[in-house]
Amino acid sequence: MIDTPDGPVPTGELVLSLRGVSKNFGAVSALTDIDLDVHAGEVVALVGDNGAGKSTLVKILAGVHQPSSGSISFRGTPVTLADPSAALTLGIATVFQDLALCENLDIVANIFLGRELNPLRLDEVAMEVRAWTLLNELSARIPSVREVVASLSGGQRQTVAIARSLLLEPKLILLDEPTAALGVAQTAEVLNLIERVRDRGLGVVIISHNMEDVRAVADRIVVLRLGRNNGIFSPDASNQELVSAITGASNNSVSRRAERRQAQTARPDQTQEPRP
Amino acid sequence: MSSDVQQTAPVPPQLDRADVRVKHEAGIGGAIRRFFDRVRSGDLGSLPVIVGLVIIWTVFASINPIFLSSSNLVNLLFDCSTVGVIALGIVCVLMVGEIDLSVGSISGFASAMVGTLWVNQGWPVALAILAAIAVGGFIGALYALLFNRLGMPSFVSTLAGLLAVLGLQLYILGSTGSINLPYGSNLVNFGQLLMMPKFVSFGLAAVPGIVMLVTGLRTVARRRAANLSAPSTGGLITRAAVITVILELIVFYLNQARGIPWMFGLFVGLVIAMHYALTRTKWGRSMSAVGGNREAARRAGINVRLIYSSAFVLCSMLAAFGGVLSAARLASASQQAGTGDVNLNAIAAAVIGGTSLFGGRGSAYSALLGIIVIQSIASGLTLLDLSSSLRYMITGAVLAIAVIVDSLARRSRVSHGRA
Numbered sequence: 001m002i003d004t005p006d007g008p009v010p011t012g013e014l015v016l017s018l019r020g021v022s023k024n025f026g027a028v029s030a031l032t033d034i035d036l037d038v039h040a041g042e043v044v045a046l047v048g049d050n051g052a053g054k055s056t057l058v059k060i061l062a063g064v065h066q067p068s069s070g071s072i073s074f075r076g077t078p079v080t081l082a083d084p085s086a087a088l089t090l091g092i093a094t095v096f097q098d099l100a101l102c103e104n105l106d107i108v109a110n111i112f113l114g115r116e117l118n119p120l121r122l123d124e125v126a127m128e129v130r131a132w133t134l135l136n137e138l139s140a141r142i143p144s145v146r147e148v149v150a151s152l153s154g155g156q157r158q159t160v161a162i163a164r165s166l167l168l169e170p171k172l173i174l175l176d177e178p179t180a181a182l183g184v185a186q187t188a189e190v191l192n193l194i195e196r197v198r199d200r201g202l203g204v205v206i207i208s209h210n211m212e213d214v215r216a217v218a219d220r221i222v223v224l225r226l227g228r229n230n231g232i233f234s235p236d237a238s239n240q241e242l243v244s245a246i247t248g249a250s251n252n253s254v255s256r257r258a259e260r261r262q263a264q265t266a267r268p269d270q271t272q273e274p275r276p
Numbered sequence: 277m278s279s280d281v282q283q284t285a286p287v288p289p290q291l292d293r294a295d296v297r298v299k300h301e302a303g304i305g306g307a308i309r310r311f312f313d314r315v316r317s318g319d320l321g322s323l324p325v326i327v328g329l330v331i332i333w334t335v336f337a338s339i340n341p342i343f344l345s346s347s348n349l350v351n352l353l354f355d356c357s358t359v360g361v362i363a364l365g366i367v368c369v370l371m372v373g374e375i376d377l378s379v380g381s382i383s384g385f386a387s388a389m390v391g392t393l394w395v396n397q398g399w400p401v402a403l404a405i406l407a408a409i410a411v412g413g414f415i416g417a418l419y420a421l422l423f424n425r426l427g428m429p430s431f432v433s434t435l436a437g438l439l440a441v442l443g444l445q446l447y448i449l450g451s452t453g454s455i456n457l458p459y460g461s462n463l464v465n466f467g468q469l470l471m472m473p474k475f476v477s478f479g480l481a482a483v484p485g486i487v488m489l490v491t492g493l494r495t496v497a498r499r500r501a502a503n504l505s506a507p508s509t510g511g512l513i514t515r516a517a518v519i520t521v522i523l524e525l526i527v528f529y530l531n532q533a534r535g536i537p538w539m540f541g542l543f544v545g546l547v548i549a550m551h552y553a554l555t556r557t558k559w560g561r562s563m564s565a566v567g568g569n570r571e572a573a574r575r576a577g578i579n580v581r582l583i584y585s586s587a588f589v590l591c592s593m594l595a596a597f598g599g600v601l602s603a604a605r606l607a608s609a610s611q612q613a614g615t616g617d618v619n620l621n622a623i624a625a626a627v628i629g630g631t632s633l634f635g636g637r638g639s640a641y642s643a644l645l646g647i648i649v650i651q652s653i654a655s656g657l658t659l660l661d662l663s664s665s666l667r668y669m670i671t672g673a674v675l676a677i678a679v680i681v682d683s684l685a686r687r688s689r690v691s692h693g694r695a
Contacts, residue, residue: 062575064574064575083574083577084574084575084576084577085577085578085579088577089577094575096575100569100571100572100575100576101569101572102564102565102568102569102572102573102636103568103569104564104567104568104569104636104637105561105564105565105568109561109564109565113561113562113565113572113573113576113578114562114565114573114576114577114578115576115577116558116561119557119558119559120557120558121556121557122556122557122558122561124495125495125498125499125502125504126502128291128292128502128504129291129502129503129504132291132292132504136291141295142295143295144292144295145292146292150689150690
């Protein structure tokens, strides 16, 4: 089934295993027959073009959507992820692309949303301390955790969302475009964090369009195309291979552009002149 | 505060004071500046309603000094309590961004139930009240079912409920159309006469300040132990003292007349309980979250349907309880109970008090402040011997102003980066 050109052989316990997962939205098949394995201590990158089904897959794993068919097993046992709290209870934490924060609540309330300490008499002090600890681990630049989320920048919101996913000590973290809105230093911090999480023996699934980030942290790169598996690669696979798997052809706009540039650099005498 | 820190060792920054870019102003001057900053950015809180109340009271008192007499204010408190309890329920549904238009009908139905069960059927009064509240809760559960399972907008389902429950009220009242509750019974006494003894009212007025001081000091100690910045003890004592003095003065003034009605005490007790539930419990947090961003709340693992159900059920139960109180106040259960302006007064009270119609922002105190505004207008115009036509127009104008202030404040909050 899975076309594995040079997929590396992972070690470690199988945390998550998907077999034949499909999802239809009416007549549209967003996902068809997806197989995916994530092992403990491994970073799996999901890449694919817009509309390849990456976010749908993450939402299925987070319990937001339910698959139309197929099976999911988590740590060896088959599970159904009926709703987000089921996924959270199992130990699957998700950072969504649309950040899923409540703008009218402050940062502490958002980090602990649904998992407040001491439900009948909220322990604000303990929650604030834990929030600062989590944010400091991420080297976050947050002025005050008592500000409402509406007053934060995109990058700060991303940091809050990631801090929240770490709160429950999950077994598997799903990150949907975690670095898209971040600055240089914060991107590096998030990548460091992903490695730290992996080294603690957790499984990490990361979606990204940034091939540089993907190569930097991923142990395996899983390519989706039009809702189907389209190959598994190791991070040292060539850009050409990845791009052709993502776009579905060796002759595509990206490769044509690359060839054109190569051809230009091959004739340096003509490209020296500044273009008009 | 830093007396225990050695002079030689560098002071480790507190967890929430580590960011050097943020100005943290201390002291009373800082507190006042922070307050003005907040107001300027549109985070008005209870300020508009308090300003409005001062204006309304000044106008009425200058026209007719009797308005501010303690005996008139005591009557005002009686009138506030019944619709105020209903408005408290409205705060709940508004918090999750929904509405209940049938609270008036439910309150009328509840008073009719108490009348029939207690007076006509001879049930014990407590059982009749409990039955009325339980039926109110059942109606709320029905709305929740329609909303959660069938996706029926609460605006429509409760509008249907308004008519259907009014029909039920007329049905159980039958042809007589009205049932008088016996004078001298505990319920009617509670609704019309029962006052707190003076020492009790003075004692209760001291409680908020004491609670504020004790919990505040405990929080300060815990925050310092956890290496967080803490508010100054002096400011805390000042605030508690100011609150206590104001409350004691109010109680002293009202005690010049009949005193504080127990019914109003019950209403304030419910308000405080609701305030605690909304701000200090997981349930309250979930209510704000669902009202602010339903999908985010769902993804955080909150049982969104359960939260909606709790809001609808609580609102209907409080509406039913408010109906029982107004039956006690009027000593009758009639076809007119709960009709007319009860419905809209309750909703207007919550909105005038500062609870947003769009969900996620609100406070239990808005029911208290809002209903005082509305009843002040009603009472002032009655004293001026003006007809209810004028009362409706003025209340309508105040409601419109309240919503305009809310909208403008929201726009300002958005441009200042506050939710």
